[in-house]
Amino acid sequence: MSATKGLPADAAIGGLAAPAATPAWQRVLLVLLGLGAAIAPLFVLESFQLFQLTMAVIMALAVLGLNIVTGYNGQISLGHGAFFAVGAYCTAILMSHWDWSFWATLPVSAVVCTALGWGVGFPALRLGGLYLALTTFSLAVAVPQILKHKAIEDWTGGVQGLFLVKPDAPAGIPLTADQWMYVVTVIVAGVCFFLVWNLIRSRIGRALMATRDHPTAAEAMGMDIADLKTKAFAVSALITGIAGSLSAVAIEFVAPDSFTFGVSITLFVGMVVGGVASILGSLFGGLFVLFVPNIAEAISKAAPGVIYGVILIAFLFLLPDGFAGLLRRIAARLRGRG
């Protein structure tokens, strides 16, 4: 099994016992700190910066979805942009054609994306590594074409796309629409992160990782690999789809050309840079994919893509377990000294 050696997740599995050793007051402190960090931007940031942060959280959620299937289950998907797009379109269509409220669209988009994820995950069972990557890649490339197609133009708005309006804060809460959107995003993302965190640390999560690291052994232990893999795809699509729903409302616009295969690549880069098979890493990944292209564009207008590629390869060579792995190592060193 030399092929899986050095996978960042080995460290994650090794670290499973660590949280139990953390004293309760430390965990409470961490949660409080996290809450504080989530609420503070409401009072500090300007409207546009808040929008950017909202998008970063949304991207983090999408990266988290990808991490379930690629990081934890080892099925490489380069097509998660497709689920992101479907989630966004579900919400946009329901909101603009039938005047649904945003909250009501979330379950629908979750169900649709889960079904689609299952549908993609099923043929994907036959594929290992690279083939799956290429198949999902072709899905990502085909998405804008499908969205533009005439047969569904009445619903999707064709090339023009659909406009929607951000929901206002409920009466009695003194927040602007942007601030409310941030709150909504943080709540939805927070719930998803918490659920995924629980899932990964459960029996199913361990089964997912076992399937990735040693399928034969996992099967011998009585795990239904095919079932696990398809379900991993479905859950992963669900999470990424919900991120898509949030993004449609946050941007107040969906169009086929915002869902090119670039989205899928962005999610993949975010996952690698943040940390493969790491929940915290997904958060870093979201921040990275939102803010680094802006910085890169400031350095050289022409080639943020080149910088993206260079950073991706540099991370794979130097820091294969991403930001999260770096933090983990620093923490381990500090603990060792203290």
Next chain:
Amino acid sequence: MDGFAHQIIAGIATGGIYASVALAIVMIYQATHHVNFAQGEMATLSTFIAWSMVNAGMPYWVAFFGTILVSFIIGVLVERLLMRPVANAPVLTHVGVFIGLLLIVGNMTGWIFGYTTKVFPTPFTSDQPLFGGLVSAHELGSTAVTLTVLILVWAFFRFTKLGLAMRAAAYNPRSSRLVGIRVGWMLALGWGLAAAIGAVAGMMVAPVVFLDPTMMLGILLYAFAGALLGGIDNPMGAVLGGFAVGVLENLAGAYVVGTELKLTVALAIIIGVLVVRPSGLFGRVVFSRV
């Protein structure tokens, strides 16, 4: 009926391009068990190099062979510099490097040469319409070039000692090393060859689709569909698959789904093959041992 015949012939001509990219994919797969996602972008870069050479006043065929040489060197360098250090890393790392390569090469091409579409010359022209205007000179010529490349590659692997060594290195690296084959260099050679084949495909397709930095994206997918259809481990199958995909795509585009959904056809073929017959039409069925 004439239209139908023309669709099929045009399909065969584009199929030839897919066949050569499919061959490049299968070659890399056979030599290294990798599928290079950046194959298309590397081929586009090669085509731009050829374009600059032609623009600098070189005769077409000098530029043609010069580009093949340069591309070969680029391919070898990529293997040596980028793939070799991560040779034993998990597949995810390989995919990551391919994606990185795709981003870098694709965007560099746009950066250096600009995003405006350019006209690429074809060496094949004719004054008279061929076969009653059914087929253009370029279609005929590019198909001939593709077939020549295919035969050369096949002969190389079948009859030369180096070709045998490359096959051996891919099939059983450890034993090959024991009999004195330099496995690492065989891999690099495989990458070089694939880059060179990709360059030929790029130069043949550029006069048809016009030259711009994203021209190969769709082609890579069709080629992959063709490679899968024929069987990813069978060069001859990949070639036939490539031709078949070309014809299918053209017919579907003309009569079934219209041109806007052409890429979706590739997706449908890929998923269809994987669901119905994952080893492809001519591929070996692989049993994994438990």
